[in-house]
Amino acid sequence: MSSRFWQTLRLGLKSLLLHKLRSGLAILGIFIGVTAVIWLVAMGEGVSYQAQQQIKDLGANNIIVRSIKPPSDATRGGGFFMAYGLLRDDYDRMVANIPTLLQAVPMREIRKEARYLDKVTDVRLVGCTAKYLEINNLRMSRGRFLSDKDLERADNVAVIGDAAAKVLFPYENPIGRFLQVEKEFYVIVGQTEDKTPSGGIGGSLAAQDYNLDVYIPLSTLRWRIGDMVATSRAGSREGEVVQLSQITVTVHELAEVDATADIIKTLLQKFHPVVDYAVTVPKELLQQAQVLQMMFNLLLVLIAGIALLVGGIGIMNIMLATVTERTREIGIRRALGAKQRDIVSQFLTETVVLSATGGLLGVFFGFLCHPAIVGTRAVMRQLFPDVIASLPSNIQQLEPRIAPWSIIAAFLISVGVGVVFGLYPAQRAAKMDPIEALRHE
Amino acid sequence: MKMAARIIDVHKDYILKGGIVVRALRGISIDFPEGDFVAIMGTSGSGKSTLLNLLGCLDRATKGEYHLGGEDVSKLNDNELSEIRSRYLGFVFQSYNLIAQLTVVENIELPLYYQGNISRDARERCLEMASMVGLSDRLDHRPYQLSGGQQQRVAIARALVNNPHVILADEPTGNLDSATGEEIMQVLEALNAAGKTIIMVTHEADVAARAHRTVRMRDGMLETHTPTGALN
Structure with a gap:
């Protein structure tokens, strides 16, 4: 069974390599989405880490009473x-x-x-x-x-x-x-x-x-x-x-x-x-900041999720074109004894290979978040010192922090996108009438 | 005599858009004993393709029975028909229908792959088939690197690899020049001599003449049912 899986995977890769540019573009969509998830979350984490650090500086065991x-x-x-x-x-x-x-x-x-x-x-x-x-x-x-x-x-x-x-x-x-x-x-x-x-x-x-x-x-x-x-x-x-x-x-x-x-x-x-006084409890601020961060992260994930969705639609589009193009191949395979689920698993494998490849690349680039942002800032500082100086200090000093959960989530989502957006084209392929498919030019 | 395949009073209706019913087959019964070599002839629209699709388990009859190797397959569902195709049938098409991204040996292997059999024995059987059709030295070639005759040999090897009850050939020489067509016919004849049942659709009389007998079709019915000798 597992050797059959490898066989399916190998044949899937072969078909994908037949259209390198097309497969590359499909991968690119997912790659950008996954990188976006990891980078955005890392930046969000960086900002909120700063805020939380400042609150921690105030001391969680402290209560600050100020005159106002x-x-x-x-x-x-x-x-x-x-x-x-x-x-x-x-x-x-x-x-x-x-x-x-x-x-x-x-x-x-x-x-x-x-x-x-x-x-x-x-x-x-x-x-x-x-x-x-x-x-x-x-x-x-x-x-x-x-x-x-x-x-x-x-x-x-x-x-x-x-x-x-x-x-x-x-x-x-x-x-x-x-x-x-x-x-x-x-x-x-x-x-x-x-x-x-x-x-x-x-x-x-x-x-x-x-x-x-x-x-x-x-x-x-x-x-x-x-x-x-x-x-x-x-x-x-x-x-x-x-x-x-x-x-x-x-x-x-x-x-x-x-x-x-x-x-x-x-x-x-x-x-x-x-x-004429105000009582501030840093502990409460910390909790508020953590809730705020969660909402912020959720928002970023949502935005990045849209990027992934677009990538998924790209993959679906390409798979639909592939299925149409390979109608005859589907007919041949059906005539030789492929069941509908064999056809589904064949095309689904191809889509998941595409999206998982994009996901892996995205994860790899995700890890480059820190050097990329620090580098960009350095270049910007050289080219537009005024613009950089006018930014708020927490952006100027932003240190992105990669959240481990975002790596795992982004990769799993990319595979999920492959499955979700691959299922329809694959089923469409499987549902074809083998006789019609064989006649297709 | 043991039957490789037999169809009994088979009807096939197609319903077109608008509810028009086309009666492609109107009650056909034929027996194909083991070791038979039959040519099915007929003009286009005579129902010979429909018959071949039914024999190939790619389609189901509207009415009637189809027994393949003693098993009634006329009531099976899509999944079960796929299983039957991978185990008991071999296809040879006019345009070879090899899969472009696969090598010769991988193409031959496909029916076994869909049987779920990808053991070492399976690979050896593929190599055996390839050498039988004289392509042992082309195993890693892709279809586009082969001549038409060679591609059709690969297709024949593929049709044989699962040791089928029946080989269905749809105009196997239709895309080949006469010399290469002759080679392919020799291969089919050799297979038949070795005991394989072959059902072949053709509209070339000289190709049909190589079969043991010819079945002529017209308007979805059998017209004549002649032993081969009568044509000569």
Whole structure:
């Protein structure tokens, strides 16, 4: 039986080789479809992997509470000072009342100008604690990060982000230099490594670029700058009073995240009649991102499926032509004792050989996805640097990731396409009247 | 006498579009004893092709019986008829009807392939048949590399490979020049001398004369039924 299968396969190949161009074109359709499936899924996986990685950077065990500016008529205090957001009391209450809490890291950020001699740049001045480095997955390239002692003594020390350092200290080591923010000078004790900016995730977490940060102790920020930030705009002065910009709460176990987030919300509700904060749970974002990715993948597979469908129709077309052309051969075979199912299996074998060959080629090219995309991007960058620069960062840095399931699925679908689209021509061949077929010229 | 094939009161009607009934065969009975060599003659439209198709199990009679090697095959379905063709019948066509993409030996092998027999014995039997028709040195040739006479020899080898009850030849010399036609007739005569039953359709009187007897057909009926000697 199996030797008969090989015989059928061998004869099928022989017939296909008789029309190399025709068979090649049929294969091409499936090949393109399969390659499209693998590439599109790989790109989708790449994009969502980036997003998930960014969310994981936020820490699955973390709950991020941020101050947000409420509508202007609903703020605490009066006058032109708008007071809102998280309070130091909130922080204390969290530490005191949440049993599952491992740590809570408060932070205050303000946009400021930083100077060194004649160089000026806008930075994000971040008042934080020593834990800030770890929870944001930052790394030091030079010197050290802020220590508990710095906080205790409210020293005028600063750690500078990579891009800010490059602007202010293009040719020198920033360690030990004095950085000026408003009237105060801070000794630079460290520099962080370059960190790829994260894309924005969800409403409450905007895109973050850590490279233009300057970190100082939270206590120093409180004493030297204070809670109030005044801005003058078009003749009128406006001010904001914000005690803390963000509190990052970490729990021991992943399972405690949801309950802890609920406690935090309850705690904050009590003392904030106006909602001037947002609670973000990276774990939820991660789950959302995974659902989103699934839908995205489904869409891509659908698109690629259309490519495969078109390929299948191409194969069917060619097989129908082949069947018509080989009517006489079918008649001869029937006269010599071929049953209808022999004819079906003969033509079906040919179609499946075509589609499976296309599938295998597609899988092979599918594996070339990474070099192909990286190469294309490099060429595009040479030819059209502006176009590339204007693309979003997650496309610029897209690293396709081949999903093993897509390889298997694409190949199986290609074989399936062969069977589905081969069946009709094969049955048409088998149903022919042998006498008519023999008479066919 | 043992019968290779016999048909009893066979009718065949074709229904054309529009419901017109064409009565191609109107009650034919013939016996073909084993070792017979019959020529069927008749003008076109006389029903000789229809008769040959019925004898070849490519078609079924509207009415009547057909016994092949003692078995009634007139009620069999398409699948069973295919089986009968591959086991008990050999075909030789006017235009050889070899399959272009297959070699000589693969063409000869086909009936055995459809019997499900692709053993080493089967391959040896094919080689035996090829040497019998004098093509041992052309086994790997393709049909287009052979002359018409050689192609018809391949077809005869193919018709013999399953050791059939009956060989059906449809104008076997129709596409050949007279010298090559003569060669083919000699091959058929030799087969008949070795005991094979041959039923041949032809419209050439001198070809028909090589058979033991001639059956003439007209308007779907047998006209005459003569022993060969009478024609000479």
